[in-house]
Amino acid sequence: MCGIVGYVGGQPALDVVVEGLARLEYRGYDSAGVALVAGGELAVEKRAGKLVNLRKALDEAPPPAASTGIGHTRWATHGAPNDTNAHPHADCSGTVAVIHNGIIENFAALRAELAENGHTLTSDTDTEAVAHLLEDEVKAGAGLADAMRRVCGRLEGAFTLVAVHTGEPDLVVGARRNSPLVVGRGDGENFLASDVAAFIAHTRDAIELGQDQVVELRADGVVVTDFSGAPADVTEYHVDWDVSAAEKGGFDYFMLKEIAEQPRAVADTLLGRIGADGRLTLDEMRISDAQLREIDKVVIVACGTAYHAGLIAKYAIEHWAGLPCEVELAHEFRYRDPILTRSTLVIAISQSGETMDTLMAVRHAREQRARVLGVCNVNGSTLPRECDGVLYTHAGPEIAVASTKAFLTQLVAVYLIALYLGQVRGTKFGDEVRDMIKVLSGMPDKLDQVLETMGPVRELARSLANEHCVLFLGRHVGFPVAMEGALKLKELAYMHAEGFAAGELKHGPIALIEQDLPVVVVVPPRARDVLHDKIVSNIQEIRARGARTIVIAEEGDTSVEPYADTLISVPAVPTLLQPLVATVPLQVFACELATAKGHDVDQPRNLAKSVTVE
Numbered sequence: 001m002c003g004i005v006g007y008v009g010g011q012p013a014l015d016v017v018v019e020g021l022a023r024l025e026y027r028g029y030d031s032a033g034v035a036l037v038a039g040g041e042l043a044v045e046k047r048a049g050k051l052v053n054l055r056k057a058l059d060e061a062p063p064p065a066a067s068t069g070i071g072h073t074r075w076a077t078h079g080a081p082n083d084t085n086a087h088p089h090a091d092c093s094g095t096v097a098v099i100h101n102g103i104i105e106n107f108a109a110l111r112a113e114l115a116e117n118g119h120t121l122t123s124d125t126d127t128e129a130v131a132h133l134l135e136d137e138v139k140a141g142a143g144l145a146d147a148m149r150r151v152c153g154r155l156e157g158a159f160t161l162v163a164v165h166t167g168e169p170d171l172v173v174g175a176r177r178n179s180p181l182v183v184g185r186g187d188g189e190n191f192l193a194s195d196v197a198a199f200i201a202h203t204r205d206a207i208e209l210g211q212d213q214v215v216e217l218r219a220d221g222v223v224v225t226d227f228s229g230a231p232a233d234v235t236e237y238h239v240d241w242d243v244s245a246a247e248k249g250g251f252d253y254f255m256l257k258e259i260a261e262q263p264r265a266v267a268d269t270l271l272g273r274i275g276a277d278g279r280l281t282l283d284e285m286r287i288s289d290a291q292l293r294e295i296d297k298v299v300i301v302a303c304g305t306a307y308h309a310g311l312i313a314k315y316a317i318e319h320w321a322g323l324p325c326e327v328e329l330a331h332e333f334r335y336r337d338p339i340l341t342r343s344t345l346v347i348a349i350s351q352s353g354e355t356m357d358t359l360m361a362v363r364h365a366r367e368q369r370a371r372v373l374g375v376c377n378v379n380g381s382t383l384p385r386e387c388d389g390v391l392y393t394h395a396g397p398e399i400a401v402a403s404t405k406a407f408l409t410q411l412v413a414v415y416l417i418a419l420y421l422g423q424v425r426g427t428k429f430g431d432e433v434r435d436m437i438k439v440l441s442g443m444p445d446k447l448d449q450v451l452e453t454m455g456p457v458r459e460l461a462r463s464l465a466n467e468h469c470v471l472f473l474g475r476h477v478g479f480p481v482a483m484e485g486a487l488k489l490k491e492l493a494y495m496h497a498e499g500f501a502a503g504e505l506k507h508g509p510i511a512l513i514e515q516d517l518p519v520v521v522v523v524p525p526r527a528r529d530v531l532h533d534k535i536v537s538n539i540q541e542i543r544a545r546g547a548r549t550i551v552i553a554e555e556g557d558t559s560v561e562p563y564a565d566t567l568i569s570v571p572a573v574p575t576l577l578q579p580l581v582a583t584v585p586l587q588v589f590a591c592e593l594a595t596a597k598g599h600d601v602d603q604p605r606n607l608a609k610s611v612t613v614e
């Protein structure tokens with residue numbers, strides 16, 4: 001949510017900043033802007049709408065050359081997405097510019113105080129208050145870094161702030177509390193960004209910033225302190241993917257590329273999990289086997305697609321590890337009274353590792369002394385630092401707003417956790433765990449097979465582009481798959497879509513069925529005969545009422561043929577693993593249908609990747 005870039009060094013700052021913004025545009029695309037410090041002057045340019053509008057303005061009136069600059073791509077919170085509310089925001093004297101991600105909760109009081117003290121605020125944003133507070137500090141004689149430290153002490157809420165000042169033209173200052181910011185270390189140049197993707201074309205050496213830290217960025221060095229000015233410990237790391245991973249690589253959309261990358265992402269997430277002794281090993285886990293043996297309940301917290309991965313995890317954890325498992329939307333979790341003890345394992349699933357709702361749930365769980373394990377895709381993000389242990393998915397950067405490869409790798413990660421719990425708690429024998437890992441290792445090939453047969457799914461999606469509603473049904477692990485299929489369609493095609501548990505149909509939703517309504521049904525493998533037969537009956541019931549049935553079933557399942565207007569066959573796999581192969585056609589379906597409607601599937605309306613505000 002909002003992309004931030006800062007640069008100091010020998011290259012033209014404008015080029016580096018705009019290139020960085022292009023890579024971060026998935027974080028917000030309501031408006032974009034840059035501020036450069038050139039020849040003792042501040043040059044600010046900003047435009048509502050996507051980055052292309054800013055680029056056009058910059059081409060028409062190129063700003064002066066500069067080696068220091070900051071840039072922002074916005075997902076609006078306070079103030080409409082127009083030119084005035086776009087970041088950067090400047091102070092009254094036009095010497096300080098600031099960009100921001102997050103929400104400053106006490107902004108109204110600060111704005112009122114500033115207005116009373118004679119400042120003129122021109123936008124409706126919370127951010128602008130910071131520019132004027134910095135102005136006061138700088139006028140009182142503080143350097144920009146000291147000014148930032150003092151101002152941060154006055155702010156409530158979550159923020160990443162990055163500022164420049166004409167009085168210190170070779171300096172960019174950043175600060176973070178509960179919002180992402182990473183440093184990229186170059187040779188004679190340094191970078192600041194919400195995410196390493198912004199500078200990956202220049203350096204893969206990064207520094208993780210901790211909570212409540214301020215960073216001073218100069219071409220020849222980086223200084224990090226806490227808000228009081230004391231030197232802070234930082235963690236340096238090397239990014240294990242390169243710039244090609246953050247590019248479309250010949251695909252029209254990142255989403256298409258990310259769907260195609262799923263076999264590789266699943267294989268990478270499984271890599272090196274079996275140790276020399278033939279046992280499953282989860283290196284980064286940091287929670288000991290003895291501690292895991294004490295666990296008597298698992299609670300999973302997550303949002304959106306990651307929540308759907310959690311719903312599927314429940315089946316695996318209960319079945320393989322014999323542990324009761326609850327799954328909760330992270331934003332609901334701390335507003336009730338969840339019963340957590342030292343023996344509760346809380347699993348927080350988040351692709352970005354920056355979802356504020358999930359982070360707040362993690363903090364709540366740790367306050368109640370529960371052990372917390374994160375499942376995360378982004379190295380250097382906040383979630384792994386706040387958890388007792390972490391299992392990284394190895395999906396690589398996911399840039400399209402709609403989650404695809406991250407979801408499949410989250411599934412792999414939670415399967416691994418469930419098997420590991422089964423192994424250490426003795427509910428699964430070693431050979432059973434190894435057999436299941438072997439089946440999981442075969443999934444990349446199965447996914448390749450799915451991807452090769454998606455032509456008819458695309459055709460079907462295009463034929464439904466004028467529909468207004470699609471329903472999705474499933475049972476058991478097929479139910480969260482149905483919910484995921486519906487979520488993809490809502491967010492990409494802006495259509496009404498709902499995922500139901502097929503058993504719930506007769507308790508109400510069947511009233512929605514009308515002539516020719518498309519209904520997608522995820523059929524469990526035939527090996528689960530009771531489940532399978534029940535859903536076949538459900539298909540007949542909806543078809544009898546006029547539904548157009550689109551059936552996803554394992555290959556060779558002829559029993560569904562008479563009731564399927566369209567049959568999508570997926571490879572036969574064990575029931576618990578079926579979500580891996582059954583989700584892909586739903587991703588392709590939503591992507592193609594949205595494209596047929598003329599939507600930008602990488603940047604759906606009103607959304608942004610990484611929801612860093614509550």
Ligand code: F6R
Pocket residue numbers: 303304305306307349350351352353354355358401402403404487488491610611
């Ligand atoms: C949907 C989607 C979102 C995210 C959700 C959680 O396609 O991408 O629903 O899954 O916002 O994000 P993370 O996993 O980053 O916590």
